[in-house]
Amino acid sequence: MRFITISLAAAAVSALLLGGVEAESCDAAQCVFPACVCPSADPPKGMDPKTVPQFFTLTFDDAIQAQTVPVAAKLMENHRNPNGCPIKATWFTQTLYSDYSLIQQWHAAGNEVAGHTMNHIGIPPAEEITGNRMSINAFAGVPFAKLNGFRAPFLNYSKATFDILAQEKFLYDSSVSALPTTAFWPYTLDYGLANDCWNGICEQGVKLPGMWEIPMHAIMDGSTPPKPYSMDPQLAGTSAQVAQWLKDNFNTHYTGKRSPFGIYLHPIQVGESVSMFKEFFNWAGAQKDVWFVTNQQMLEWMKNPVPASQLADQPYMKCNQPAVGKEICNGLDDTKAGSIDKGILEVCNFASGPWSTCYGCPKAEPSVTTPVPERVVAAGQTGYRTPVPANCAMEWWDPVAAQCLCASSNCTFTDISVKPTGTPSGSSPSPSSTGGAKPDTKPSGAAAQFSTATWANAGLIVVAAAVGLVQML
Ligand SMILES: *[C@@H]1O[C@H](CO)[C@@H](O)[C@H](O)[C@H]1NC(C)=O
Ligand SMILES: *[C@@H]1O[C@H](CO)[C@@H](O)[C@H](O)[C@H]1NC(C)=O
Ligand SMILES: [Zn+2]
Numbered sequence: 001m002r003f004i005t006i007s008l009a010a011a012a013v014s015a016l017l018l019g020g021v022e023a024e025s026c027d028a029a030q031c032v033f034p035a036c037v038c039p040s041a042d043p044p045k046g047m048d049p050k051t052v053p054q055f056f057t058l059t060f061d062d063a064i065q066a067q068t069v070p071v072a073a074k075l076m077e078n079h080r081n082p083n084g085c086p087i088k089a090t091w092f093t094q095t096l097y098s099d100y101s102l103i104q105q106w107h108a109a110g111n112e113v114a115g116h117t118m119n120h121i122g123i124p125p126a127e128e129i130t131g132n133r134m135s136i137n138a139f140a141g142v143p144f145a146k147l148n149g150f151r152a153p154f155l156n157y158s159k160a161t162f163d164i165l166a167q168e169k170f171l172y173d174s175s176v177s178a179l180p181t182t183a184f185w186p187y188t189l190d191y192g193l194a195n196d197c198w199n200g201i202c203e204q205g206v207k208l209p210g211m212w213e214i215p216m217h218a219i220m221d222g223s224t225p226p227k228p229y230s231m232d233p234q235l236a237g238t239s240a241q242v243a244q245w246l247k248d249n250f251n252t253h254y255t256g257k258r259s260p261f262g263i264y265l266h267p268i269q270v271g272e273s274v275s276m277f278k279e280f281f282n283w284a285g286a287q288k289d290v291w292f293v294t295n296q297q298m299l300e301w302m303k304n305p306v307p308a309s310q311l312a313d314q315p316y317m318k319c320n321q322p323a324v325g326k327e328i329c330n331g332l333d334d335t336k337a338g339s340i341d342k343g344i345l346e347v348c349n350f351a352s353g354p355w356s357t358c359y360g361c362p363k364a365e366p367s368v369t370t371p372v373p374e375r376v377v378a379a380g381q382t383g384y385r386t387p388v389p390a391n392c393a394m395e396w397w398d399p400v401a402a403q404c405l406c407a408s409s410n411c412t413f414t415d416i417s418v419k420p421t422g423t424p425s426g427s428s429p430s431p432s433s434t435g436g437a438k439p440d441t442k443p444s445g446a447a448a449q450f451s452t453a454t455w456a457n458a459g460l461i462v463v464a465a466a467v468g469l470v471q472m473l
Helices: 010-018 021-025 069-076 100-108 126-140 159-167 239-254 267-285 295-303 308-313 431-435 445-449
Strands: 003-007 054-061 090-093 112-115 187-189 208-213 261-265 290-293 320-322 346-348 355-357 413-415 468-472
Touching: 054 069, 054 267, 054 295, 069 100, 069 267, 100 112, 100 126, 100 355, 112 126, 112 295, 126 159, 159 208, 239 261, 239 267, 261 267, 267 290, 290 295
Parallel strands: 054 090, 054 261, 054 290, 090 112
Antiparallel strands: 003 468, 187 208, 320 413, 346 355
């Protein structure tokens, strides 16, 4: 585990804390909603902050593997949105050390998989970014259309990084930090970056029409002047101190302009802070109109913002579960047997560790030169796993039988969301208290499967520099 403390010269810090000037280069007359959205502390379309949802984005970074998935599952279990759906999160996924079957299960459970390079490289060459996406698509079945967000490893990016993302048609980046003075809602990059301007990239003309930036809202601590933490705030103080910072920072958003609030974690670093975070999620989720969302869900709202009172009706907030009816290799517990893809995964052995896949082991480990190596069992041979074709959803595709179980319009989904009752329901109600008539409010897939945690051994201590952003892997 590596830590990077970016110490900033005093002058840079005061510029940072004043901030905001770059946002003015966005010409509101030219930047027309929804194709273009200027950086702004205010909600889109002049909406009254009191009427908009308070979005809460929980994100994880790095490998999706047996050691990290239980931490995320534990943090998320039992937490519900006001419509009764299990909360969703975004995982910025490096492929090195990831288990592709666990990536698939994370996605199948309704969470978001986003890019984080193959080998966790700062200022990555294009192949690191494209290879990450190609190998996740091939061996975890996540469609390219759903794999369209990116966070730079170490939050270390350059103008070139943005150009690669634009060329590869990514929907958004989320690598920049926002301080209270630059606590912008998500914005498009038509007029450039308006966060992290201390690093000089704002002036370099990152002008990428239509590509979104989702700032990472720093947690400010209790010191004078406050110090910002962009990731893993639990490492910066005692549990009681950090819990208070989280509440204070949340309230700044919630009682202010309601720009999205976020908690950005490395599961491997969470350690004994699970209960502190869970209590905080309960507390935040119990406030009216607070919704935990993936970055993709949040951008759906940004493109067509509705009052919080209408959010439960939006298709992207539902929690539909496909009713496939028989166990196929699709990342889901199709038969509600308490296991996912049991006995039908292929186990692939490589130097970096074994991993599993529904889609056939490759002859070599995916790499930047060959992100999708040939399969051990080739097309036409017995045992070939057929990739998900463009006309079938991953959830309905049986790669063993090469069959789409949703060939007709009779595919059924079970919507396990409930109408908001008018009272806040984010505070981890038991299944029986959320839905009444709805019998099955258990989260599907990975979250249910992984609730028995094996804990990653963290126990590292960070001493924050006097002034700086503490970042890690
Ligand atoms: C950013 O990444 C580049 C390329 O990997 C590296 O040379 C540089 O030291 C990194 N900077 C920081 C602050 O991590
Ligand atoms: C429903 O879909 C399945 C799978 O494509 C198909 O075999 C079946 O005939 C369909 N039933 C109806 C009533 O359309
Ligand atoms: Zn990382």
